[in-house]
Amino acid sequence: MEILVTYLTRRQNGGVSRRSEERSAEAVHFGRSTNAEVYLPDPRIRFEHAVIHQRPGGLFIEVEKLSGVRVNGRLAQNTPVGLGDVISIGPFDVTLVELPDGKDIAIEVELVRPLGDDYAQLAARSTVRLVDHGLSRRRLAWIGFFAVLVFFLIMPIVFFSQYTPVPAKDTVGFRPDTVWDSGPISAPHRFISDQCNLCHQKPFVQVMDGACLSCHANTTHHFDAAKPEIAGIPDFRNLAARKCNSCHQEHNGNQAISVSQERFCTDCHGDIETTLPQAALKNAGSFDKDHPEFRPTVVANSANREFKRVSLDDTAALVERSGLKFPHELHLKKEGVRGPKGKETLDCNGCHQLTKGAANFDPIGMEATCERCHQLVFDPRRPDRTLPHGQANNAQMLIREFYSDYGLRGGINDVQDPAPAFERHRPGEQAPVTAQRQTNPLEWADQQAQRVADQSFGKTMCGNCHEVSYGKGKGPLNWAVVPATVTRDWLPLGRFDHSAHFDMLKCSECHAAQSSKKATDVLLPKIAVCKDCHGGEKASNKVPSTCITCHDFHLPGAPKMGAGMPAGNTPEGEAALSRNNMPIVGRN
Amino acid sequence: MHQSILVFRNFRYLKWAAAVIALSVVLYWFHEPAVGIPNGGTWLGYALGGFGAILIGWLMWFGIRKRRYGGGGAPVEDWLSAHVYLGLALIFVATLHTGFQFGWNVHTVAYVLMMIVIVSGVFGMFAYLRVPELMTNNRRGTTLVQMMHEISDLDAACREAALALGDEINQIVLAAAQNTRIGGGVVRQLSGDDPACPTRDANSTVRHLADHAPPGQAEGFRVLLGLLARKEELLARARRDVRYKAILDIWLYFHVPLSFALLGALIAHIVAVFFYW
Numbered sequence: 021m022e023i024l025v026t027y028l029t030r031r032q033n034g035g036v037s038r039r040s041e042e043r044s045a046e047a048v049h050f051g052r053s054t055n056a057e058v059y060l061p062d063p064r065i066r067f068e069h070a071v072i073h074q075r076p077g078g079l080f081i082e083v084e085k086l087s088g089v090r091v092n093g094r095l096a097q098n099t100p101v102g103l104g105d106v107i108s109i110g111p112f113d114v115t116l117v118e119l120p121d122g123k124d125i126a127i128e129v130e131l132v133r134p135l136g137d138d139y140a141q142l143a144a145r146s147t148v149r150l151v152d153h154g155l156s157r158r159r160l161a162w163i164g165f166f167a168v169l170v171f172f173l174i175m176p177i178v179f180f181s182q183y184t185p186v187p188a189k190d191t192v193g194f195r196p197d198t199v200w201d202s203g204p205i206s207a208p209h210r211f212i213s214d215q216c217n218l219c220h221q222k223p224f225v226q227v228m229d230g231a232c233l234s235c236h237a238n239t240t241h242h243f244d245a246a247k248p249e250i251a252g253i254p255d256f257r258n259l260a261a262r263k264c265n266s267c268h269q270e271h272n273g274n275q276a277i278s279v280s281q282e283r284f285c286t287d288c289h290g291d292i293e294t295t296l297p298q299a300a301l302k303n304a305g306s307f308d309k310d311h312p313e314f315r316p317t318v319v320a321n322s323a324n325r326e327f328k329r330v331s332l333d334d335t336a337a338l339v340e341r342s343g344l345k346f347p348h349e350l351h352l353k354k355e356g357v358r359g360p361k362g363k364e365t366l367d368c369n370g371c372h373q374l375t376k377g378a379a380n381f382d383p384i385g386m387e388a389t390c391e392r393c394h395q396l397v398f399d400p401r402r403p404d405r406t407l408p409h410g411q412a413n414n415a416q417m418l419i420r421e422f423y424s425d426y427g428l429r430g431g432i433n434d435v436q437d438p439a440p441a442f443e444r445h446r447p448g449e450q451a452p453v454t455a456q457r458q459t460n461p462l463e464w465a466d467q468q469a470q471r472v473a474d475q476s477f478g479k480t481m482c483g484n485c486h487e488v489s490y491g492k493g494k495g496p497l498n499w500a501v502v503p504a505t506v507t508r509d510w511l512p513l514g515r516f517d518h519s520a521h522f523d524m525l526k527c528s529e530c531h532a533a534q535s536s537k538k539a540t541d542v543l544l545p546k547i548a549v550c551k552d553c554h555g556g557e558k559a560s561n562k563v564p565s566t567c568i569t570c571h572d573f574h575l576p577g578a579p580k581m582g583a584g585m586p587a588g589n590t591p592e593g594e595a596a597l598s599r600n601n602m603p604i605v606g607r608n
Numbered sequence: 609m610h611q612s613i614l615v616f617r618n619f620r621y622l623k624w625a626a627a628v629i630a631l632s633v634v635l636y637w638f639h640e641p642a643v644g645i646p647n648g649g650t651w652l653g654y655a656l657g658g659f660g661a662i663l664i665g666w667l668m669w670f671g672i673r674k675r676r677y678g679g680g681g682a683p684v685e686d687w688l689s690a691h692v693y694l695g696l697a698l699i700f701v702a703t704l705h706t707g708f709q710f711g712w713n714v715h716t717v718a719y720v721l722m723m724i725v726i727v728s729g730v731f732g733m734f735a736y737l738r739v740p741e742l743m744t745n746n747r748r749g750t751t752l753v754q755m756m757h758e759i760s761d762l763d764a765a766c767r768e769a770a771l772a773l774g775d776e777i778n779q780i781v782l783a784a785a786q787n788t789r790i791g792g793g794v795v796r797q798l799s800g801d802d803p804a805c806p807t808r809d810a811n812s813t814v815r816h817l818a819d820h821a822p823p824g825q826a827e828g829f830r831v832l833l834g835l836l837a838r839k840e841e842l843l844a845r846a847r848r849d850v851r852y853k854a855i856l857d858i859w860l861y862f863h864v865p866l867s868f869a870l871l872g873a874l875i876a877h878i879v880a881v882f883f884y885w
Contacts, residue, residue, distance in 0.1 A: 050777070052771050063767045063778040135767075138760035138785065145789035148752060148850045152859045153794060157864045164869030170722075172714040172876035177883070199714045200880040203647070220884040227885065269644040272709075279643055 021074050021124030023048055025058050028115075028130040048072040048125060050109050058129055064110040072101065074124060079116070081107060110133070116439050172199050185217060205270060206277035219270070232264040233581060236444050240578040264581070266572075278568065282306055282557045285567040300329075306556035307565050313547050321345075332546050339540045343487050343504040346539035359393050368527040379517035386410070394485070398422075398476045407476070416497040419476070427461030427468075442454035470496050477501070496574035510544055513569045612737060616689035625693035629700045636704045643879050646707035648715070648881070656705035664722070664874060668867055669692055694735055695726055714880055718873035725867045732859040737864060743852040746845055752853075755846045756790065762839040769832040773825055781832070784810035788843065791850040798858065800851030807843055811836040825831060 023043040049056040051068040070083045079101050083089040089096045090108040111133035117126045176197035192214045205213040219227045267279040289304045296400035302312040313333045313591040320326040322343035330337045356365040371389050373382045386409045396407035407415040491498040530545040555562030641650040670691045708717045763785035770781040787806040791797045818829040
């Protein structure tokens with residue numbers, strides 16, 4: 021049949037351009053094939069997409085199933101077509117139009133559903149900038165800013181303003197202001213570590229001494245600031261005005277709650293001989309270089325309890341006048357000494373017992389220490405009768421009464437006794453006691469008492485260990501014992517933990533007791549012995565030792581801390597805090 | 609020749625930063641706290657902290673200064689060079705301010721945020737030093753838009769070349785044109801690749817089919833394969849371009865928002881320290 025195909029192309033200005041082709045064929049083939057009578061160049065079109073045949077009944081379109089071809093909007097398969105029908109093949113609309121002369125079929129073809137703008141589609145599919153995801157740096161910035169502020173600032177402040185204090189021993193549980201915790205609490209304070217407000221009582225006010233003193237009420241100062249010689253020195257007034265947290269800082273873990281730096285002390289003590297001569301202290305600096313020789317407090321006069329500090333270097337003046345005669349050498353003899361059950365060898369802790377739970381020794385005393393061997397038996401016939409220790413007059417009376425009793429009751433068997441106290445008499449017969457007879461035993465007793473007292477006090481017992489004297493011309497039985505003063509601590513302002521040194525050292529490595537023949541010896545090691553192991557605070561090959569290794573800042577006997585507190589830390593200030601229901605530990 | 613901001617004014621701001629670092633380190637080295645151990649509360653701690661806070665404020669001011677074109681004062685290049693070097697010096701100032709005390713608290717939060725901001729800034733600095741050159745080389749004088757136009761043109765050309773080939777080829781080519789995309793999600797943009805690229809699939813499938821093509825279609829296949837290869841190469845370049853752009857942008861999404869979070873943490877840090885003095 022004769023075919024006229026007209027390809028329509030619409031222009032942008034609305035005009036239509038037409039291009040016609042004439043074909044002659046058995047049937048009209050539609051497809052991508054260049055052999056097709058109607059060439060439809062589009063990838064959506066099959067090679068051979070549809071065919072129109074002429075049959076006796078007219079024109080029919082034949083398509084394969086699922087080819088999507090529609091005739092006037094209806095899916096076609098083997099459908100008759102005629103003039104005016106619109107056949108949709110893929111993106112093309114094919115219209116059967118009026119037949120010009122000599123033609124069997126006339127067709128107009130127009131691409132009505134083009135593929136579209138490739139670039140526009142590609143651009144629509146592609147996301148090539150991060151900002152196209154709706155990410156806004158500004159929005160994220162504000163979110164971050166406010167989230168952080170709310171969590172780390174607003175919530176803790178709200179918690180603080182609404183917090184109701186609980187007793188110190190209670191736990192608080194979670195609290196938002198934990199995020200403010202600047203570091204671990206020291207171990208001694210950790211039991212109140214969840215109670216920020218015990219210390220931080222007022223916002224934007226440094227921790228006040230009142231908070232510290234509510235627990236540490238008995239802590240003493242370094243000196244008595246009220247003393248005129250101290251009050252006159254500006255630096256010392258300054259020290260008195262220091263607050264607790266000038267030295268004690270929390271939230272630095274365990275190591276720093278107490279100040280240990282040397283220069284805290286040496287600021288003043290390095291030149292204290294000049295700045296405060298009336299204190300009679302020696303300049304002291306670093307332990308390894310600038311620490312003076314030890315100056316033990318020795319007994320200057322035991323009778324009057326007078327003490328003085330003497331340097332270990334001053335050997336002439338270094339005399340302990342304890343009122344005792346005690347040779348350490350004799351007691352520590354290797355071959356031993358006579359004990360109550362025969363010979364025994366003594367060592368240091370035979371007498372010096374470390375006090376349980378303390379760094380020092382139990383006090384030395386007659387009853388606790390000496391009496392086991394040195395029993396005050398004055399008459400060997402009666403070892404059960406002993407003299408009372410520390411009571412010289414009482415003891416002498418006891419001796420006289422003892423012998424008077426013997427003289428009167430008899431039973432004495434003393435060959436040196438010049439006069440018998442009692443005459444023999446028959447049983448049941450009461451012998452008359454004459455004045456003569458009465459006098460004689462008492463005279464004997466007095467003589468005996470004086471003899472025994474002289475012996476005991478002067479030689480065998482009291483005088484053996486104590487300095488004794490006899491009041492001449494003051495009548496009988498007038499022995500006196502100089503009061504003894506046994507030093508328990510020669511260095512009362514220093515701290516020395518014997519228990520910490522026992523493991524490594526023998527007593528004799530520091531104390532020359534085995535060669536000490538006199539009780540006046542001060543058996544302390546010189547500072548050089550300490551320096552064998554201990555160095556200054558920066559020592560690298562010795563035990564670093566600072567002032568507070570041995571010395572206390574808060575001295576016993578000084579006024580309590582809190583006296584003379586600066587404004588804002590006064591008891592009145594503390595009372596004001598109490599009124600505000602701030603918890604003061606130990607007070608309410 | 610363009611002068612890098614790093615060597616700007618003969619390393620003037622590197623010298624400033626070095627001076628800040630040296631001063632901080634020397635002071636810290638010889639500093640003995642009056643009480644306790646080194647921490648933010650000693651005089652040096654307050655000094656370093658105060659200086660660090662001022663520095664952070666000044667560094668953040670750069671975000672405003674850079675938007676004020678011709679705003680007077682030092683040129684923005686000076687600001688940027690100083691921003692980089694003094695930002696790095698802040699690492700030393702802030703770390704020494706901490707006294708190396710860290711914990712689960714707002715103070716360390718501020719420090720960590722600051723470090724992330726600085727690290728992201730360092731990333732950005734290297735990105736700005738390196739990536740623009742890579743980007744220029746990759747673009748070869750074109751732009752991403754031009755590349756995409758060219759890709760679209762190639763799509764049309766491929767379709768045309770495929771018309772003479774089988775239906776299957778046409779479907780593949782059409783799918784490659786209609787489904788291929790450039791960029792995508794954040795990760796996809798940063799990767800610079802599309803592991804399931806329809807064009808790549810089309811290329812390999814068509815190459816496979818070409819081996820079994822009838823002799824008459826060999827020329828058609830050759831043309832189509834050439835076009836597809838060209839398109840694939842262009843796609844790779846376009847995706848690299850997207851990747852470079854994403855690299856230039858991504859760090860700012862950390863640098864800027866986290867610096868504002870840092871500002872919040874810094875305010876909280878300072879208030880907290882004095883609230884519970």
